[in-house]
Amino acid sequence: MESSGTVGSGRGTSVVVSFACPDEATGISTAALTRLLDASERARLTRIVSAAVSRQFLVAHALLRVSLSRHLAIPPAEWRFARSHTGRPVISGPVEPTSLSFSLTHTSGLVMCAVSDDHTVGIDAERIDAEANFALLVPQVLSPHEASLWTAADVSSRAKRFHQLWALKESLLKAAGLGLRMAPSRISFELAEGSPPSAERLPEELGSVDDWSFFVSEPTPAHACALAVKAPSFDFARVEWREVSTEELVESALGRFDEVVLAGAAHASVNPTNSRVADRCL
Numbered sequence: 001m002e003s004s005g006t007v008g009s010g011r012g013t014s015v016v017v018s019f020a021c022p023d024e025a026t027g028i029s030t031a032a033l034t035r036l037l038d039a040s041e042r043a044r045l046t047r048i049v050s051a052a053v054s055r056q057f058l059v060a061h062a063l064l065r066v067s068l069s070r071h072l073a074i075p076p077a078e079w080r081f082a083r084s085h086t087g088r089p090v091i092s093g094p095v096e097p098t099s100l101s102f103s104l105t106h107t108s109g110l111v112m113c114a115v116s117d118d119h120t121v122g123i124d125a126e127r128i129d130a131e132a133n134f135a136l137l138v139p140q141v142l143s144p145h146e147a148s149l150w151t152a153a154d155v156s157s158r159a160k161r162f163h164q165l166w167a168l169k170e171s172l173l174k175a176a177g178l179g180l181r182m183a184p185s186r187i188s189f190e191l192a193e194g195s196p197p198s199a200e201r202l203p204e205e206l207g208s209v210d211d212w213s214f215f216v217s218e219p220t221p222a223h224a225c226a227l228a229v230k231a232p233s234f235d236f237a238r239v240e241w242r243e244v245s246t247e248e249l250v251e252s253a254l255g256r257f258d259e260v261v262l263a264g265a266a267h268a269s270v271n272p273t274n275s276r277v278a279d280r281c282l
């Protein structure tokens with residue numbers, strides 16, 4: 001199905017993944033971006049003690065608002081959100097576009113959001129931590145099948161492999177609206193170099209393995225990212241990867257949204273690894 005009502009998306013695009021570097025937001029841009037947030041987001045922001053985490057939250061929520069506004073012509077500051085009974089963020093105003101699906105992730109050095117008019121999506125990004133306690137994490141987080149894949153992998157690729165599997169699980173749990181209410185080890189993925197990831201086994205609540213399509217990418221060499229789309233055999237050529245600069249977010253915050261949206265289409269990036277985020281935010 002073609003996306004409909006989408007502002008600024010490429011032809012045939014069905015999912016738009018926007019990503020940004022949170023560490024670029026300092027001083028005046030922080031003040032401008034805060035203007036995009038609603039009272040509840042600002043209250044959450046003031047409770048965050050770490051400056052780096054605070055920037056992640058701010059840029060992620062500004063990015064989400066600007067990204068939603070590329071899909072429906074509503075000024076970024078006017079979106080209102082609520083939580084579903086399972087904790088999933090949902091749009092509560094100023095319109096209720098039931099078919100618009102979005103997902104957000106923020107981690108050290110990277111924030112990303114996925115938006116789709118026609119498919120349910122979930123996204124997750126993890127900073128690859130080679131020093132993580134894998135002896136503890138692998139049996140806790142991975143399924144027995146995944147653990148055997150992980151053990152068989154080359155030692156130098158294990159950290160990346162673990163975080164890809166972790167991101168895949170979270171992308172699916174977010175697309176399903178569950179978050180960590182379901183134990184990640186109940187989900188099992190097939191992940192081999194050179195082939196797209198797929199679900200090997202899913203709990204009944206998440207439907208059939210064929211209901212979902214998955215994609216892993218490396219927006220930077222330091223991050224693993226996974227995108228889940230609720231559609232069988234989804235063509236990932238229909239994902240638009242779009243790097244958004246702090247300047248673009250600030251322009252939106254300052255009310256020059258229309259110009260930014262029109263200019264934004266020209267900056268669409270099809271290769272997330274060829275990005276300024278990759279250069280600046282490691």
Ligand SMILES: CC(C)(COP(=O)(O)OP(=O)(O)OC[C@H]1O[C@@H](n2cnc3c(N)ncnc32)[C@H](O)[C@@H]1OP(=O)(O)O)[C@@H](O)C(=O)NCCC(=O)NCCS
Nearest residue numbers: 086087088089104105106124125170174177178179180181
């Ligand atoms: C959702 C979750 C898996 C994300 O984990 P994470 O890797 O730490 O964080 P990420 O940055 O990747 O994602 C966070 C975003 O996921 C989204 N999210 C949170 N809960 C979600 C849910 N149930 N479904 C879909 N998306 C969800 C939110 O947008 C959140 O960002 P925000 O809080 O700034 O709006 C995890 O935080 C979670 O499950 N939280 C809920 C905890 C919980 O259920 N507690 C109940 C008591 S045990």
